[in-house]
Amino acid sequence: MEPIIQFAPYTGWVYPNETVFEWSVLIAVYPYLTGLVAGAFTVSSLYQVFGFERLKPVAHMALLTSLSFMIFVPTPLLLHLGHPERAFNSTITPHLTSAMAMFGFFASFYVALLILEGWFAYRPFIVDQAQKQSGLLGKFYGLLTLGSYDVSEHAMRYDRKWIFALAVIGIPAAHGLHGYVGFMYGSLKSREWWSSDLMPVIFLFSAIISGVSLLAVLYVVSCKLRKIPVDLACLKGLAYTIWAFIMVALVLEGLEFANIVYKGREGVDMIMQYVTGPLLIPYFILQFAVGAITPFLWLSYMIWRGTSGRALVVGVTVCACLVLFSVFMMRWNVVIGGQEISKTGKGLLSYHLPFFGKEGALVAILLTMAPLGLLYILTRLFPPWSDEATHAHS
Amino acid sequence: MPKHIFRLVSLILGFLAVAIVAKPFLTVDSFYRFGHYRANSVTEIASQEPVLQTANYCKDCHTERHAQWSASSHKSVTCEICHGVALNHPEKGKLPIPKDAVKLCALCHEAMTGRPRTQPQIQVAQHAGGQQCTVCHNPHSPKIAAALVRVSGNAAAGKQKAADCAACHGTAGISPNDTWPNLAGQNAAYLVRILSAYKSGDQKDVAMTPLAQDLNDADIQNLASYYAGLSCKGAAGEKAAGDIAAGKVLSKNCVACHGETGIGSNPAWPKLAAQKQGYLANALKAFKAGLRKDPMMASVSRGLSDTDIADLAAYYAAQNCQTTKNP
Amino acid sequence: MNKEDSNPTLEARRGFLAKLAGAATCAGAAAGAAALGAIPTVSAKTEAPPAGASFPTKDYDWTKHQWGFGVDATKCIGCLRCVEACKTENEVPRNAHQFRTWVERYVHLEGEDEVRIDSQQDPVNIEASGSEKEFRFANRYKDAKVEKAFFVPKLCNHCTHPACVQVCPTGATYRTEDGVVLIDHGYCIGCRYCVQACPYGARYFNEEQGVSDKCTWCYHRITKGLQPACVEVCPVGARVFGDQKDKQSPISLFIRNNRVQVLRPETGNAPNVFYVGIDKEVN
Secondary structure: OOOOOOOOOEEEEOOHHHHOOOOOOHHHHHHHHHHHHHHHHHHHHHHHOOOOHHHHHHHHHHHHHHHHHHHHOHHHHHHHOOOHHHOOHHHHOOOOOOHHHHHHHHHHHHHHHHHHHHHHHHHHHHHHHHHHOOHHHHHHHHHHOOOOOOOOHHHHHHHHHHHHHHHHHHHHHHHHHHHHHHHHHHOOOOOOOOOOOOHHHHHHHHHHHHHHHHHHHHHHHHHHHHOOOOOHHHHHHHHHHHHHHHHHHHHHHHHHHHHHHHHOOOOHHHHHHHHOOOOHHHHHHHHHHHHHHHHHHHHHHHHHHOOOHHHHHHHHHHHHHHHHHHHHHHHHHHHHHHHHEOOOOEEEEOOOOOOOOOOOHHHHHHHHHHHHHHHHHHHHHOOOOOOOOOOOOO | OOHHHHHHHHHHHHHHHHHHHHHHHHOOOOEOOOOOOEHHHHHHHHOOOOOOOOHHHHHOOOHHHHHHHHOOOOOOOOHHHHHOOOOOOOOOOOOOOOOOHHHHHHHHHEOOOOOOOOOOOEOHHHHHHHOOHHHOOEOOEOOOHHHHOOOOOOHHHHHHHHHHOHHHHOOOOOOOOOOOOOOOOOOHHHHHHHHHHHHHOOOOOOOHHHHHHOOOHHHHHHHHHHHHOOOOOOOOOOOOOOOHHHHHHHHHHHHHHHOOOOOOOOOOOOOOOOOOHHHHHHHHHHHHHOOOOOHHHHHHHOOOOHHHHHHHHHHHHOOOOOOOOOO | OHHHHHOHHHHHHHHHHHHHHHHHHHHHHHHHHHHHHOOOOOOOOOOOOOOOOOOEEOOEEHHHOOEEEEEEOOOOOOOOHHHHHHHHHHOOOOOOOOOOEEEEEEEEEOOOOOOEEEOOOOHHHHHHHOOOOOOOOOOOOOOOOEEEEEEEEEEOOOOOOOHHHHHOOOOOEEEOOOOOEEEOOOOOOOOOHHHHHOOOOOOEEEOOOOEEEOOOOOHHHHOOOOOOHHHHHOOOOOEEEEEOOOOOOHHHHHHHHOOOEOOOHHHOOOOOEEEEOOOOOOO
């Protein structure tokens, strides 16, 4: 009979039960997706709440991106669960001491918030389309109007207040959402690699840079596809945001690692052996050097030199791609890396990533790509482009 | 308030109301009764049927075996460790008697790094020529009692006392007829053991019992020392009443304790070489019938036919006894 | 609405009402979220049991016991009968990588600083037993110069403040009134957070059943007056079990008569398996 479980090879001493990796690549994909959600929402908030006017071209796309990725967030979890049909047990009887249970509520609240925010932002468009379109599409928009076609100044004042309130609530909500994911790892006593007070903040700031980078890439791609010139001021705004938050993220990640090394607790020998051995390339080279330091230096250079035009577009896009890659490596290094260091502090295991299978590389790639498909559909139904008169005064 | 806001708020509140009201209905039975878990699950788990039984389960049917076992050094080794799970026994048939004793017993008794000194351990390959453990050890009473005997007697005093024994066992320890055993050159430890057994009643013999009861422990030690020091030369002579060659083949099973030619390595077990043929045959028959009690000898003699016994007796009687120094 | 603009009082009142409605919405949303989780509601389907009824079974009252476990590592001979008995008793998957209980061997060789530790998942030991379904230690150090060596049985510590219970999102794992940490296989969703949270590696995920699993101190046996299977079969008395409420029980005597310690006390989990005779490397 085909073995359903893969037993991981190891060196040194590990507990017998550890030779099965419980959290696979999907559990690295899931914080990656929630991170993109939080990051994309940050861009929207920068515009809505903090008045970064230059980000207007991407503000609505940020909302749609956030929503598309948020809808796919439960998928890796459901595929991973032993009993996905019982998934609602944690909603009906949530264990209040469990970060995972409370995360479920945060996530549900956040989905509702995203939908509401998007709805308010697009309401004039929806009302307009409900009256113009016919057939199924017309009915769809009609349903979304909730039966009210009021787009008067009075109604719009309410809408603006709601959008602002939602954006304000949305900031702690989004950051709490992703901070909770970090807390889930940081609060555990069992693994030295995870156990850290800084974990929620690290996850949060790396989430922000990933989301903003995603938006930069999507914006440039969408401009190319629509054959319109890239708004350089907007792109520069995104670049500044990435640049600023990379600094914070680097400081935090550096601090966390420095703390582990400096405090030198039991198990630090194995961590050092791991980090200078199997994790040398994924951690120091890919996550830090290639994915974080390189874009940071490049962006610094472009900001210093006031780069503009094509060089700026290419530079920011490439940097954004590197950052996206780096943040995924960070999730991988935490989730998989943490499990590769044994709880004994005296051994290392090695994770084998299958290509096929319920929790394999193919599924991971598809789950990361699928939200883009949904985003495409959403941009068709709710065009976010600021060069068309399609949305409300926001 | 604009219509759409009102409707939106109603939708949200409505959804929340439904969620709050639905929660008790969706919550599974018995949850929250004692804490944040399903109380019925405790009962479900507690109600599962045990698989392993205890030794008491075996006691009612296997009474004698159980009694023997629970008085032995293996009383902490439960029946199911060696015989497997007793859950469906006897309904589903017999439980296996382990075939490869070496593999099974070595699990606990192989000399291994890390095992406390208090655990009896052996080098498996070098122990008893790698034979099956059950050849010498009864798993339900594994200690070979013989191994514990101490010998510390005075041969000169024994010689004096031995005058009373000469009538049956000869003045030099060589018996005058085929029935009574030679004692000359016999292992002292064995002699101590058997005399003590006659004295205590562990062994019963019409002749030996009253005689042994007149001896005290010092006498027994002295007699044993004396006879052990005698030469056994000149012992053989009777015509073989069985097939010596066949006896030799059978004797392979006895090598572990009695040596190849009837001179064993453990002084607690008797030398058989050049022993009286008739005595040997009678002794084997007595072991087989349970009249002479020894769990080891009982199990090895069980499968012997009368012809086998005669052959074995003939073989050993024909062997040369070497006058070895008693260890 | 044009009519509103002409009547300032009406508008003011409506404005106030709108603000009030807005505030009520927020409060309602917050209260709703709180009510959903924070207030434990009694399930509509639970019938209250008759007062004074014995729980969990009619022959066993869990308020009368507080179970504890002891391990005397000076006695363990590493025969692994406990591992096999547990697998048989509890239908643990028959492989060398998922255990409810296991035994570790610690060996110090002469001239080496690092201790050598191995257990049942080591390929050398699997080979010695011949398959993944049977268990024995390979006699791999018999020709080596050994300074110190011993065996340590391990199992779930049934902590008083279990990290695994804390992180379970659904309430599928919990601590009973008599001090045993159990798993509700009918409620577990298989997220394996508990497996990650346990500092001792006591838990594993049962792929076939899709739920997490671990040692239960053979709850189905101890509630019937029997001992856990591993304690029952240990031939040397390295495992001790009993009721801490009974001052003369084996475990109470064990704790009283020995200097006992627990594993990883710095986690604050307060384990209830008490060890005698372990060494500095054991964690």
